[in-house]
Amino acid sequence: MSAALRIGMDIGGSKTAAVALDDAGTVVAATELGTVRGDDGVVDTAESAIVALATQTGVAPSGFASVGIGIPGQVDRGLGVVRNAYNIGVARLPLAQRLSARTGLAVSLDNDVTAAAIGAAHLMRLSGTVAYLNLGTGLSAGFVVDGVPLRGAHGVAGEIGHLAVDPRERPCPCGQRGCLETVASGSALRTYWPAGGDHPGRVLLSAIAAGDAEARAAYDALVAGAASCVRLLVLALDPHTVVIGGGLRLLGAPLVDGIRGELDLAAATSPFLTELELSARVQVLPADSSAAAVGAALAGNL
Template sequence: MNVSAHLSIGMDIGGTKTAAIVIDDNGTIGSTVTVPTTQGNEGVLQTAEKVIQMLADETGCDASSFASVGIGVPGQVDRDLGEVRYAHNLGIESLALAPLLSKRTGLQVSLDNDVTAAAIGATHLMQLSGPVAYVNLGTGLSAGIVLDGHPWRGARGLAGEVGHLAVDSRMRPCPCGQRGCLETVASGSALKTYWPAGGEHPGWVLADAAAAGDPDAAKALELLVQGAAGAIRALGVTIAPEHVVIGGGLRKIGAPRIEGIREALTSWEADSE
């Protein structure tokens, strides 16, 4: 990488970790870092500042020399104001992330919903056409939507928040204030509740534990599969995507579980005929 060229930072702030890269004008990726995300408004700002400085140190340049910083973040994003709202898995109710980080660092900062950004990237890299839904199974559950090559964010940036579809009011409360949201069964945060034996990263070991005969792991895995299938079904009857891409940390549940999602969808389709 030519460090004398214009270098920018791409950053993904997640509920568990923050990952970032340095990229030049030619799309060449340089240094990468991953750190735990600190919760809350100040915690998220400090995490972002720390990552920028770490990348500057690894690249061998001054932090102020980066051309721009692009950030993907969960929650409702106002791109014009650079503000994120209701990012419950970050402990954020409202944070003017872009202007505040820009003020602290002197850099140009832009903001988008993390899953929308991932949907744009997947559509481009996989050369997909037609309606595309990118379903993110991570700390939370949400979807990014691309229609005819353009991201569809909807009014107030809320399009694709399928994790907060309340499907059963008798189920667990969700941090959003509702009960029985899909995110309460099909997400990393849900797995910690249903299967605490999995530790901080239950998705990494869930399938193996279920296969080894752990009944709680098997139950949590089934809830995850059914919840993910429910999210895809909701997208299917609303935007009718031609392609569905599954991403996020929980994609590591493995091919058999992905096949389980397909089987659930096929079964529901047969029942509705």
């Protein structure tokens, strides 16, 4: 294996996925392990992933070209610091510096959804402007324009989940009411459909099939909220493609067809929306995709 291999890592609340990419951007090795919470735990997890990839590829842990990490929270790329990543128990962590000190490798950080947008564009061979809509525990978006990520002046581009527009005005942890995240996210399903348990997306469709009216209401809100997000992204950025990603995409065709149906229904009464061809822009990230980890590896050069 070439020493030019790059590592990409997606550190999430429950698991960390890592890949090694060759010069052509092809995945040549992959690993997944549980994320250990807290500052030391996150650093330990990242180091363990590097060691696992080193074992698979035959490259010494210090022999990789670079490490890119996608991580939730507020990311300062210049300082290599992540803040307020509460789902992994981190308030402020200079992750790049600490991991580099342990491994001797160049380490860069990026927001996890931005990394996923980069990876999705690469793996799905998408050109032009790509918007990535992350329907997960939370709700946010990432953007790639002609292969270059759009991060914004303060690294918060794409935080559309905290746009307060929903007329139900449900309270959001951010302090506002009516945020899109209060209807179109896994956390919204848990809060407003408690019968779904800790992982409501896994049982939502079966509950609907069994006649659960509250599950149906939660699903309808999710679909309508996601469709609103697609309209928002198209009107704000006019992307060629809107990729649906995040864990809720695993609801599959019922969710995606529902979103497209909502978009077509709105377009049927609006010549303006008809011209935008909203539903035709929607694609879905494949279920087995390692987009966030791949994007993190590529992001160091972007």
